[in-house]
Amino acid sequence: MLIVMTTDGDVLLRLAGEIDDLGARLARVGTELRTVQADAAPTPAETPQAPAEQEAPAEQQASAEQQEQKAQPQPVPAQPQQPVYPYPHHAQYQxxxxxxxxxxxxxxxxxxQYRQPYQQYQQPRPPQQPYRPYQPVPKVTLGEKLSKEGVGSRLLAWIGGAVTLLGVVLFLVLAIQRGWFGPLPRVIGGAxxxxxxxxxGLRLHRTPAGRTGAFAVAATGIGALYLDAIAxxxxxxxxxxxxxxxxxxxxxxxxxLLAVRWKSSLLxxxxVLGCVVCAPIITQGFTAELVAFLLVVQVASTPVQLRQSWPSVAVAAGIPPLVASVFSTAFTGFGGSTANTAAALAAGGVGIALALIVTAKRPGDAAAxxxxAVAPAxxxxxxxxxxxxxxxxxxxxVALVLLGVWAAGQWLNGWTGDLAGAAGLLAALQTTMTLFDGSARSxxxxxxxxxxxxxxxxxKKHVALFGGLGFAVIGGMIALAFDVPPTLFFLIRNRxxxxxxxxxxVAVAILAVSITLPWVAHRLGLFKAASENVVPWLLAGVCGLYGAGAMVLCGAxxxxxxxxxxxxxxxVITVSWTVAALVLLIRGIAAVSLRVIGFVLVGAAVLKLVLFDLSALDGLARVAAFLLAGLVLLGAGTRYAKLVASR
Structure with missing residues (x-):
């Protein structure tokens, strides 16, 4: 009985201590609430002030009430009657x-009232990540890979599978050469x-110890079945x-599907490789039929590529049809054949379609x-x-398909549209080179x-601009070689x-492309102004002068x-250069780039007068060139000096 009373007394003492602590916390909360209420109260300018005689008794009364609250607990107003407890601590607790x-x-x-209206303007801070120093991933060498436990057994199993599959192929070839069995027993035996x-392989996969051999045996069996179907x-x-x-x-x-079920990219x-490598032996060379069977393997690998990110499978299934088609075309020779052309188009079409399907699900997939990029080849x-x-x-x-994909680039992600556009422009270039010849080509x-x-x-696509540059360079080189060669300006011959x-x-086209390309590149931010980057503008100016000179000379x-x-x-060429220089200098009063181009053109006109016109022209033509050019330059200098002085 004494022990029970002692225990109850300890409990009551602890309860009394907790109640005292709770009372102190409530007092602090009350003080904070009164401070907040005092801050939210209206300013003295907005509310009438009470007389000092009325404020003093109110403050004294409030302080007296606070002292009474500290001395004894305040009775709860409008509360139902509390039950009477035998211990006073229970009443205090309530x-x-x-x-x-x-x-x-x-x-x-x-x-x-005060805090929630401002919470919408507060942005939560992201949690700070602890600093972790960069640690490079150590590279595993080939010797370390081969020294791991189990690598030797896996290597032997796969080598054995490859040798077995090759032995099956050689047996079929030898049986055909020697006349062993008949065609039907050979097909049934292979199956x-x-x-x-x-x-x-399925039986070996049931035990963890036999799974290494299961992969190799199953792959060998599937390859044998596929080769048997080809045969x-x-x-x-x-x-x-x-x-x-x-x-x-x-x-x-x-x-x-078996590889996906076993979650083995190696299988x-x-x-894929087992079906691909041995197929040319069965088909006796690179033919259109071989391309068709390899496309079947590529199509079969599409669900795997969509479900699993296995680049090795994508490469092993996608590249062989293209390579086989290239070799088939080379062996067919000039003139081609309908079957080979159809196989080439099928290989390119299937490759483009599968690449678009994979990149739509996984943008930036390197294998796709x-x-x-290589499918149209x-x-x-x-x-x-x-x-x-x-x-x-x-x-x-091919060009229409790829350019259509490029035009739909806003629905594509990553580099897909740009790669399709580049390949389409290459196909369009080949189409132009094949369809046109002579001056029309350039x-x-x-x-x-x-x-x-x-x-x-x-x-705003840079691929189009670089493609235009490529077309212009190729067309300009053809034009320089055949249509407007440099000898046009030096030799007089009847054409x-x-x-x-x-x-x-062609000269008009050279002038147009020389103006358009640098202007567009400058608008797209690829070229700076001529005062900051002289080289590309100078090169474009030289090409433009060449085109303008050829245009004037051909017209004359x-x-x-x-x-x-x-x-x-x-x-006319000399005088036109000086007139163009005058226009550029006048317009270049406020533009440094135009002023620089104008002075360069003046120098070119003077060099042409001294180096070419003085020796190549004679009689009235020489006099006219010098007089007209000199008068234009004199007028340009006078006008330019007045404009500079009036600024």
Whole structure:
């Protein structure tokens, strides 16, 4: 009994201490609430002030009430009658609970009135991450990889599978050469062997210790089944082409699904490589049928590429059809064939479609982007061996598809649209080079360069601008070699009017592209002003002067044939340069770049007068060139001096 009383006394003492602590906290909360209320009260300018005689008794009364509250607990107003407890501490505890509830209610009102309206302007700070020093990932050498436990057994198993698959292929070839068995027993035997190997692989995979061998055995069996389907279709012709392709598709899909189920990228890669490497041996070379069977493997690997990010599978399945198509085109030779062209188009189309599907799900996938970049190569190469009309149809089809993908670039992510645009421009270039010849080729190329520059200005795509630069460079080189060669300015020779008209058109295109490309590059922010970056502007100016000079000279020769037209043309060129320099200098009063170009053009005109006109021209033409150019330069200097002085 004494122990029980002692225990109750200890509990009561602890309870009394907690109540005292709670009372002190409530007192602090009350003080804070009164301070907040005093801050929120209206200013003296807005409310009438009470007389000092009335304020003093109120303050004294408030202080007296605070002292009474500290001395004894304040009775709870409008509360139901509290039960009488045998211990006084219970009553104090109930009163403290009520006071705490009142304080919480006042605190919530304070938050709703003052703090919550400002919480919407407070931005939470992100949690600070602890500083972690950069630690480079150590590189694992080949020796360390081979020294790991279990690597030797896996290596032996895969080598054994590859050798076994190659042995099956060699046995089929030898059986054909020696006449062993018959065609049907060979096909049935190959199917039985492949199915048996797959079954052994499934059985070995049940135990963790046998999974290494299970992967190699299953991959060997799937490869044997696929090669058996190829042999039955191409060598023995037991199956039609579409049936053989369908069976091959089922076998490849089954093997890849097994790899996904076992979560092994190595097995998936081995299945693809097993079907790819040995197929040319069965088809006896690179043919259109081989390309078709390799495309079947590529199509079968698409679900795996969408579900798993296995670059090795994408490369192993995507590159072989393109390589086989290239070799098939090379072995076919000039003239081509319908089957080879169809296989090349199919290889490119399937590659582009699968690359777009993968990049739509995983933007920036390196394997898919690489496949998109090289997919048009077989079709463009096959077009080189075809006659003109079929070649133009093939390249134009590829260009339209890729440029359509590029036009839809706003719905594509990453580099997909830019790569498609670059490949499409390459196909368009080949189409232009195949379709046109003579002066029309260079003029069309230069015109396409201007058009692409304007497209770049409209779409803000740098690929279009660089493509326009490529078209302009190629077209300009062709023009310099055939249409407007440098000898046009030095040698007088009789040229047909048709050739002069074509050269005039090419010269106009050179002048247009020389103006358009740098202007668009400057608008897109790739070129700075001429005062800050002189080299590209100077190069563009030289090309523009060349085009303008060729345009004037060809026009003069068309108007006045022979030597007279040649002399008149050079006089007009010299005078036009000086006039252009005058215009640039006047406009360049407030623009440094125009002023620099104007002075450069003045120097070019003077050099032409001294180095060329003085020796090449004679008689009235020489006098006219010097007089007119001198008068223009004199007037330019006088006018320019007045403008500078008036500033």
């Amino acid at each position: 009163q403290a609970q009520y006071a705490h509830a009142q304080a919480q209610q006042r605190w919530q009102q304070y938050q709703q 039985v062997l492949g199915a048996a190997l797959v079954g052994i 039955a279709t191409t060598m023995y012709e037991y199956l039609p082409a579409y049936v053989g392709l369908a069976i091959g598709l089922l076998i490849a899909v089954g093997g890849l 998936a890669t081995a299945v 982007l690489a496949l998109l 077989p079709s463009l190469l096959a077009a080189l061996f075809l006659p003109k009309t079929p070649a133009v149809l093939v390249t134009a089809t 003029a069309i190329l230069l015109g396409e360069g201007v058009l692409l520059a304007l497209v770049a200005l409209w779409t 047909p009017d048709a050739d002069l008209a074509a050269a005039l058109l 020769l068309l108007a006045v044939p022979g030597r007279s037209g040649f002399l008149v043309g050079h006089v």
